[in-house]
Every structure is written in C-alpha cells, then in structure tokens.
Amino acid sequence: MSVIGVDFGNVDCVIGQAKRGGIDIILNENSNRKNPNMVCVQGKQRFIGEAAISMARMHYKNTATDIKRLIGRKFKHPEVQQEIAQLAYKCVELASGDVGVVLNYNDEPVTFSCEQVVAMILNKMQSIAAAANEGVNPAYCVLSCPGFYTDVQRRALLNATKIAGLNCLRLINEHTAIALAYGIYKSARNLFHESEPQYVMFIDLGHASYTVSIVAFVQGRLTVKSAAFDRFLGGRDFDMAIAQDVAAKFAEKYKTNPLENPKSLIKLLSACEKAKKNLSPYGVSATHLNIECLADDRDYNSQVKLEEFEELIAPLLQRLDGPIERALADAGV
Template sequence: MSTPFGIDFGNYSSVIGVARNRGIDVVVNEVSNRATPSLVGFGVKNRYLGEAARSNEISNLKNTVGSLKRILGRKSDDPALEIEKKFITSELVDVEGLAGVKVRFQGEQKTFNSIQLAAMYLNKLKHITTTEIKGNVSDVVIAVPVWYSEVQRRAAADAAIIAGLNPVRIVNDLTAAAVGYGVFKNSELPEDKPRNVAIVDFGHASYSVSIAAFKKGELKILATAYNRDFGGRDVDLAIANHFGKIFQEKYKIDIHSNPKAFSRVLTQAERLKKILSANTSAPFNIESLMNDIDVSASMTREELEEYIQPFLAQIPEPIERALKDAKLTPADLDSIEVIGGSSRIPSVKEKLVEVFGGKSLSFTLNQDEAVARGAAFICAIHSPTVRVRPFKFEDLNIYSVTYSWEKVEGEDVNELEVFPAGGWFPNSKVITLFRTADFDLEARYTHPETLEKGINAWIGKWAVKGVKPSENGEAVAVKVKLRQDPSGFYTVESAYTAEERTVEEEIPFEGELKEGEEAPEPQYKTVKKWFKKDDLTIVHTHTGLDDAAQAKLLEIESQLTSEDKLVADTEDRKNALEEYIYDIRGKIDDLYKDFASDDEKARLREKADAAEEWLYGDGDDATKAQYIAKYEELASIGNVIRGRYLSKIEEERQAKQAAQEAEKQRIMAEKLQAQKAAQAAAQAEAAAKAAEEAGSQDADGDVSIEN
C-alpha cells in the first residue's frame, strides 16, 4: 500500500508532507531536518543529494547545482538563465535544447539536463520519505510556482516519473497552502457569504500573492499575481555585495574573484539576515576567507533595511494587481495569511501591513510547511487508501489558451479561445467540427506577449484519426472534448463522431392535479439530438518528454541510484573494517586476554596491522568485496576468541542465574517453613485455648449432695 505524500518543491529547500489516517505529518530527513536543501552535487564516485550536497557545496562548487526549480523545463537560450548565473556555481550549457549543466562526475566531464537534475533530487526526497515512514510511496502531488507555464509543469511531471513516482497532480504552491488553510479551518468557515483571504508567499527566489474565497468545504482562487524574480536570495546577495565592498576597502581582497570566498560570504549573509530578524545588530565574521585573512564586520537592522529599500519597493505592485483582478479592496479581506521564510524580515512585514491598508497580518499557517501539508492533503484526496473530509477547490487560469485547426470549406473560423485567462480549472469544453477525413488540432497561448521571455507559446498538437465521411460522402460531425486538467495541462480528452437524429421527447407536465384527478395523457415534441457513433484515435504531441525519452532517462537514473547505493555500501564496509581493527586491538589485551593463546594474539595483531596498512594504502579505494574479505579474514580469528569470551560470559550468566534461582528457592523454602511453623503454633495455641475453655465448663458443672 502506497502512502500519499506531497512535496513543496522549493528553490532553497523542499519540504515533504505525508498523509496518514491521523492527519498530515512533515517528514524529517537523515539529519532530522524538516526541510531538505534543493541541491544536487557530483563527486568522484557518486552524487551528493540534499544534505550531502550542502555539506560538500563549498569544496565542490563547480559540481554542485542549485536553483533546480528555476531552470526546470527552460531552453538553453532562455533569457531567464542570465539571472540564474548569479546564483548557480556550475556551468550552464545546452543539453539537447534544454538548459543543463556540465560537471565533472566519476572522473569525466558529463552533462545533465534540468529534468534529470530535478529527477535526481525528487528521487532523494522519495528515499527520505520511504526511510522515515518505513513504507512505500508512489502517488505524489508536487507544488510548483503559480507562474509555471505548461512546459515547466510537464517538466515537473516528467522529473517525478523519472524518479519512479506517479505525479497525480501538479498544483500551484499558493493553492496548496490555501487548501491547507481551508481544510484545517473548515469548522470556522461560513456556509453562505465567502471569507476572503489573501495568501502572501515571500520565498527564497520569488514572491507571489493569491486572493482566495473560502466557504465550508470549498475554495475558489479569485486572483493571483507575482514577481518571479524577487525573493530572499536577492536580500542575501545585497548583503554579500555590501560586505564585499567593506572587505575590499578594509582587507584589500576581492571576494568576487574567488567563487569559494563569495559563496562563504553569501552563506554568512543569509545567517546574518535571520539574526537581524530577531536582533537589532549582528556580527559578521569569517575565518580565513581569502589569502589566510580573517574578516570581521557588523550590521544593524537599520542598515539592512536601508540596503533592501529597492526590494521593498517591489512589494506593493503584485498585491495591488491581485486585489484589482479579484475586484476587492484591502477592507474586503477577512484575513491576510503570510508564509515563506523571507516573510520573517521585520521590514517586509511592515511593508505588507502598509500595502494592505494597516490590516494586521496573520500567521495561522506554518510559514515553512503550509504548502507541503496542503499538497499532501490534495494527494490524499486522490488516494483510495486514505479517507479525508471532502474539500472542493478550483484554481485560477492565468494564461489564455486558444485551440486552432485547419479551416475547411464552409467554415468561418478555424480557432477558438477555449480557456480564457481568469477562468477556473479543472474545466472541459466540447466543440463540434464537420470533417470528411483525419485532422489536427493545435493549442497555443493566445497572447504570447504576456508570457515570460523564452517561454514557447506553442502548447501541443493532437492528430485526430479514424474520421470517415458518411455513406453519401458528406462531412460527419466530430465532437471533440477539450480539457484543462487538475494539473493545468491542456489536452484533448476524447473525440468521437456523432449523428443527429430526430426523436420524440416527452413534455414535462407542469400543472397541478386536484385530489382524485388523473394525470393527463403525456404530450410529446419532436426534437433533434446528437448521438455518439464511433470513438476516434488521438495522437498527442506536447512539450514534455515522450515515452521513449522518459524510459531512457529512467534507466539512467536507476543506474545512477544503484551506483550511489554501491558507493554507500562500500563506504559502510570500509568503516566497519576500520572499526573492527581498532576494536579487536583494544579487546585482545583487555576483555579477550584470558581467552586466546599467545600465538593467536600474535597472529591477530599481525593481521590487524597488515589490514590497517592496506586500508590506508592500496585499500583506500578498494571494492566492497575486498573490504568484506579483509573483514572476514580478521573475524575468522577474532570471532573464535570472541566466541570463547561469550561462552565464558554465558557460563557465568547461567551460573549466576542458577545461584539466583537456588537462593530464590532457599528463601521460598524458609518462608514456607516459617509459615508452617507459624501455622502449627497457631493450631497449638488454639487447641490449648479450647482445652482451657472445656476445663472451665466442667468446673462450673460440679454439684455436691449432702445427706
């Protein structure tokens, strides 16, 4: 049985939520953190994923990749990648048209595209989840930014499939947070007039806001706006650049010329930002930053607020746009829920209060975990194994989509705006076309100018096959069902031929019958109705990976996972051998000294010394089998001695146990004897007392008779 789970796919770190019968839990990783760094690193032998990538990041900068969700699904010539080059330390390259990286891995230069990188990371999250819950996972809901296009959503789904997961839904992150709010606040929600709530997410790399209308058991997203290129990392960069100038003046070092030094400053800048969220000033110290120079400085909260004023000035526009699209004012809002790690910055909170007209902010939702919890609940809705309370929600379509087809004689139009911006999804519409042969449909974004630069306006193509003209050669009606599914994907769900027939339809009786009056004879009218004839075949071409490409990348990921496991197992066996060498050395002259002959001790020491010399020499990079063989060679002698020691310990334990049992029996016997003696004494005392009472009665009964 698979446990449904949800992933908040973050730019800095990701959070995993799992749905269980008792509720939604957040999964902790191997170092007990509730968020896992969104990093993928490549080493000499294996990959470093999540926490391991973070630990090796400074020493492995050129081979460590971040900003996974920012580059996912993008083309190699996408203008947005110029922004990411400020934050990604590995080399961005073209990998068969997709953005990717060039890294040194297993002693070779290798390239991986953005979908592969995301799949590697999602596979790591899957492993964390299965380890923590001690069960299987397959169905997953992945929360992505609200500004993701069709291309990026399909890339996220492809990455999940390559990671061995079943993406039941790709959901907007703010919608997932809103679902979490609606579910856990359900008892407080009204049944008639909706509660209007603004949900603001100030994250690591972007900032977004959604206006949601809640009723008991349901939710509708009224408007969404965002700034996709402004987040907490921009604040970190501003702080790092500020200290870069100070260090250049004070210590004559240029941190921008040294990637490792700059990365260390950027990491410290993030820590300082967090400290200043709770304190008015903070030190900034780094040992041996460059050229063996220790640097030190400090910053006050007032100074930080001064440096980030240009960023704070970008906060109002998305909020004002969302309120305008929702046709609401700040006064119409019942609550303003704020999430995202960067929302902890005091000046950000003050600016939000100002933009919302002085309304107080609410932090009902967990700022770091709200999205993951909502995603896990949505996955539970789709799961047959977990029962959850019903909750209906509709998301907002932010881009208009038009379907088009080749015009034939007699048609006035050959395209239709099927899913306009501002509509809700999931949603379906049926169009009727008259055709004598197979035909194609295409979907594209209606207004390419509204898209982010670099995003393809083309969405997909569907070849509808199996169309045959009528017996007299005329065109037949083809009913095509177009759909924007729950993941936001645009598709053609079905297509079939239909024929119009004339039928008699009963007219409903609308009058009232008096008591005892019989209903009049039914009346009928002649109407024309469409009836389904033949299903048609649909061949879909889209922006995502085809089945063959998915299978190929899945095979590569499986192979890399096996290699990572082998490296980890080999390292475990190496550590076990090293531990055994030191352990047996210590015990041979201590615990085991009386259980081995001098010859055995000498041989064991000799083999331990030889194993140690090999381990730190030729055996430093040996195979798993070699480590096991060396371990077993030592253990073949050591275990014999250990067996004697354990036998002696067992004999002593049994002897002690037997002595304890004998002592227990002796005590029980003494207690029993004492009880018997006490019982006999009591019986004797009772008999004596009975005799005494009997003698007293005889004395009282004597009568003397005198003559």
C-alpha cells in the same frame, strides 16, 4: 495507496504525508524537516540533500543548485542566462535548446538534463519517505510548483517524476497549496460561513520569487480569486544586498572583491543569510557577521545593524507593493 506531498522549493524540499487524521512532515536522516535541493557528484558517488551540504563548499563546481529556476527553460533565454551567471557550476545548451548541467562523474564531464537532476532529488525524497514508512516506497506524489510556471515547465517537472519512478497525481500551484493548508483545518472546525465568502490574502516571499494571492473561503470550498507575482524578488536578493555592502567594505580595505571568487561568494552569502534571519524589529537590532578566511586568507568581522539593513533593502521593499495591488485589483476586493 502510499502518497507523499512534496513542497519543491528553490533551496529545499519538504515532504508531507497524510497520517492519523492530519499531515505529518517527514524527517530526514538528520531529523530535519527541510531537505536541501542540491546534487553533488564526487568520484563515482552522488550526494543529495543533507549529504551534499558538507561537500558543496569544497566542490561547488560539481554541485547543482537552484535547478528549479532552470527546468523547462531554454538556454539562450536572457532570464536563463541571468540565472546561470550566478551559478558556480557549468551549464550548456542541449540539442533540444534546454539547459544541461555539467558535473564531473569519475573525473569525466557528464551532462545531465534539468529533469534528470530534479529526478535525483525526488528519488532522494522517496527514499526518505520510505525510511519513515518501514521501507515501503511511496508510489504516488503530489508536487508543488510556482503559479507562474508555463505548461512546458510543468511538463518538465512531470517528466522528472517519471524518471524518479513516481506517479505524479497532480501538480498544484504553490499559492493554492498554501490556501489549502490554511483552510482545511478551519473548514474541519466549521469556521467558515456556508455561503458568505471570507477573503484572505496570502503573501509568500520565497528564496527567489514573490507571490501574492487572494482566496475566497466558504465552508468546504476555496476559490483562488487572483494571484500576482514578481518572479525575480526573493530572499536571496536580501542576502545579496548585505553581501554587496560587505564586499565593498572588504575590497576597500584589502583590495580584493569576494564577489568575484565563487568559493568566497558562497561563504559570504551563507553568513549574510544567517545575519538576515537574526535581525528583527522586535528586539534584535544588530547581529555579528564573522567570516573566517573570506578571501586571500583574510577574515571579516563586523556588525550588521537593523537600520543599515533596512536602508540596503529599501529598493527591494518598494517592489513588494506592486503584486499586492495587482492581486487586489484582479480579485475585485
């Protein structure tokens, strides 16, 4: 039985496969472990994953991203409207009340359900796995999802796997998958006590959400004692904090706001993400931020200093404590 595990993130997918007594991460056609969660349609062609990256900046209105935040949600929900406001492509309400994604196929607008878009991504993951296994398509998968997903959202993900032609053996909560990855090798080395539990806190700050979980480990078994979430705190908020500061400085100098132009915003957020990743309290106290043709054919060149970054994200850092405190209280430790 050929089974793959898919870590389905907001920005990327990672594919794992049990092999040679461990878990192998499958590389894509560009030898990368991460596969972008985006679908770009150009003419009669679909570009998915790595192939969509080069197309997305030019054809941002025809590139579906952040689909994990929309699947299984109702279009009119205020949280969904807040998400849609940040997207460059068009979303509409389907007859079911769910979110539909509008992409131009052969110069004609076509509406896809979120399940269909996710199925396209999963189908691509399936083909990547097949290429790594002498052309043998995996028939089964295990798919991760946020612990705060509702039953409706989970069913929507399962529908997407069926559309993709995959048999989903299980949906596993992301925080449970993290704990399993941590514990399985330690347990194999008999590093846990037979009866006295060892408590471990896992903190997962993803692209769009934040999870804190506390897990008890004994030899051969784990128990999730608690999980707490901030569904609206993630790495993208830290990127936006830098972007808003840059946009304010750019607007003051050139009287135009790059946040108001989707193409400029995509370019700006990409540069801010790189700057964020470069900064570190362990030696990298400043990084360059150079963006060609940010808006109105004008470049932006500056530095982002660590202390300035910490000041910009101070309100976000304050939100980190709440889920930690709730997880500790719920676990009773």
